[in-house]
Amino acid sequence: MSELHGYLVRGIEALQADAPIAAIAEFETAIMSAGNEFELADCYYWLATAQHDNGDLDASTITLEAALELIADTDAAELRGRCHESLADLAMEREDATGAHFHFGTARALLSDIDAETAAHCLLGMATADLGVDEFTRAEAQLYSAATEFEAIDDAGGIAAALDMLALLLTELDRAAEAIPHLTRLAGILTEHSDFAGAADANWRLGKLLLPALRIEEGIRVLESAKFDFLRAEEPLEAAEVALKLGMVMDDLGRFAEAAANYREGGDLCATHGDPDDALWYDVNLATVAMNTGDHLTAEATLTKAADRYRNSGTDVGTARYAQTLRFLGALRTEQSRFELAVGHYEEALDIGTSVEDEEFIADCHYGLGLVATLTGRYRLGLEKLSHARESFSRTGSDQKEMLCHHSEGICWSALGEYSDATDSLLAARRGAITYSMDLQRAITDMHLGVVFTETGRFAEAEQLLRGARAVMIAAELPDRVIAADGNIAGLYLKQGRYADAAKIYHSSADRLRTREFHSQAAVCTQNEGMALIMIGELDASAAAFDQAARYFAADPDHRANLALVHRGRGLLATMRRDHDTALAEFAAGRALALELGTLIEVAKSDFFVAITLFDRDDSAVSTAIDLALPAVLYINSIRLQFDSATDRVSWSALYTQLQAHLFTLAVRHPDPTLLGDLIEVSLNSGTHTTATSRDLLRTTTLTAAMLDISGPPHPSGAARIHGGAATLVAGAALPMAPPPRLRMPDGRLALAPYFAAATHRYGLTDPANEVRTW
Secondary structure, eight states: OOHHHHHHHHHHHHHHTTOHHHHHHHHHHHHHHOOSHHHHHHHHHHHHHHHHHTTOHHHHHHHHHHHHHHTTTSOOHHHHHHHHHHHHHHHHHTTOHHHHHHHHHHHHHHHTTTOHHHHHHHHHHHHHHHHHTTOHHHHHHHHHHHHHHHHHTTOHHHHHHHHHHHHHHHHHTTOHHHHHHHHHHHHHHHHHTTOHHHHHHHHHHHHHHHTTTTOHHHHHHHHHHHHHHHHHTTOHHHHHHHHHHHHHHHHHHTOHHHHHHHHHHHHHHHHHHSOHHHHHHHHHHHHHHHHHTTOHHHHHHHHHHHHHHHHTOOSHHHHHHHHHHHHHHHHHHHHTTOHHHHHHHHHHHHHHHHHTTOHHHHHHHHHHHHHHHHHTTOHHHHHHHHHHHHHHHHHHTOHHHHHHHHHHHHHHHHHTTOHHHHHHHHHHHHHHHHHTTOHHHHHHHHHHHHHHHHHTTOHHHHHHHHHHHHHHHHHTTOHHHHHHHHHHHHHHHHHHTOHHHHHHHHHHHHHHHHHTTOHHHHHHHHHHHHHHHHHTTOHHHHHHHHHHHHHHHHTOGGGHHHHHHHHHHHHHHHHHTTOHHHHHHHHHHHHHHHHHHTOHHHHHHHHHHHHHHHHHHOGGGHHHHHHHHHHHHHHHHHGGGGOSSHHHHHHHHHHTHHHHHHHHHHHHHOSOTTHHHHHHHHHHOOOEEOOOOHHHHHHHHHHHHHHHHHHOSOOOOHHHHHHTHHHHHHHHSOOOEEOOOEEEOTTSOBTTHHHHHHHHHHHOOOOOSOEEEOO
């Protein structure tokens, strides 16, 4: 072995032993022994490598440039290529993308016929440099070329590197669909070569792309693989992170047992290998499962403990977890109907989110506050908060949370008597639940949609929705949700006149809810039981039910909406007992609360019942009764114009035929001889059909599609079979109806003008600007 070769060998051994200073000494001595320019340039290359390893970038650059100058006019392509490759690495460390790209390109040109592997790696370097200056198109092309060249030489490591970089780039460019196959192949290559940590990382990234691409089950399987491979690679904390993600996914899907198993697994891994505060975070998420499955005591204990621990953590992570824990506590207090506490938790969390300008978290808090406002009868405030949150979720791409806003907005619109808007919102939420395979959330939405259909007289559809939702709750082993479904089915029975069946279900549901300490929901069932008992003549039992519900609702102003209904029920009970003064007082109390809440349909119903009670007490009060009843009926009847489908309008009108009958009874006795004729004319003047707007068509088509999904294709009625498509067209088409024009009578009067004016003043009835003559 020559003296020069010995120095070089010892220097390279020193580099391999991570002793760059010793290597520098050997290479400097080797320089003195170099016999020609090539040998000298080779010594310079190795000296520059040692200087680089020693952190002296400037010296390394000067040495490499000197080496290149020595062999500039020679055919030493390989050595020149290695020098340019090293200069490219130095440029990358200096964040000199232009210099790096030049040197990688030069090295590639020199080495392409000598060292195909290094030449392909130079393409990776050029792509990396381009990414640093946002030259995404050129970088993408270079990465595809690199992958092809590595394929040609069967270099699995190179292929994996190119696929890895391609997937990162495409993900960054929001081209997830193109990144997915690269990550799939990358994970397969790494698994085949027993690189379990690399395969786990690839599957972790892949799973997070598959889920928003709506490939839910595939995403779950890939994440399970990632967790398994992280454990095989002895990276338990990374496995715990995947377990947390899986838990959240399962939680959203309503697969609570699987969610809990993942949260526990992740928490155990953190407790054994990590920080106790991290392990506690898994307990916090486990508490959300307890809350969703009705185990409020466990959820409360865990969340309270976590809030105390995180409150004074003094770290950014601890503060963020404290804010999230407060939000979860807000949700728990809402479930428990402890609304004042819920607002306090949400507002404290909102302050933290606002201080760090976290838009999605701020929207989370507004959603929670909107839901509280909705459940406490402040419907307009609820809509304001929910709309604000939904717009934020739309901006941040949080589709599932946007879906929840639509759901809660539907509840608000329904309470306000805006049933068409309620249906739109709930159908939007339902579409979202179906899109994301969230069967439980779809069932919860179906329950509220079933309530809207019950309220508007669409009983067949309501029953299909409610029973379908109940079956999902049973399968999910959620007894509290099953009880809620039973209560809604009882509400359907009440509307259908199956009063004994309704009373029985309400009584059973109330007992089960009180046993489980859901006192607010139990009181609602008891309130409704009272109404059913009136209808089957069990007046004493009805009074006891109303008294029990009233004691609960009166203790908390957040239950004003329910208390208003109790007052109305008591008023009807007093009317049945011919205790007119008590009835009038109860109706007045209910009306005042309804007016305060903005539920104008309940205000109108109260006015109507007052009218009937006044006339029942003294038939000489017919004028006063008409002055109250007629505007109320005009307003209630106008609500049918919300619906685009003729069958839906008919269903609504059928609900209130009894009101119309009472009204004609009063009109016959009224001293004004023109009133009855005017009432008949107005009753016949049902409205003006209009051309459906694109929004109307979309809504009707969407509703039709939803009902087909719920119940299957409809069977044609006898009329439809006889008359062909015409009956079907009229029954189900988008055939909106505008408010009818005012009728100008032969004597110049507008029919029922003072009563329409009163309906506009009291309830906001829309007054059309047009009129038609009746002669």
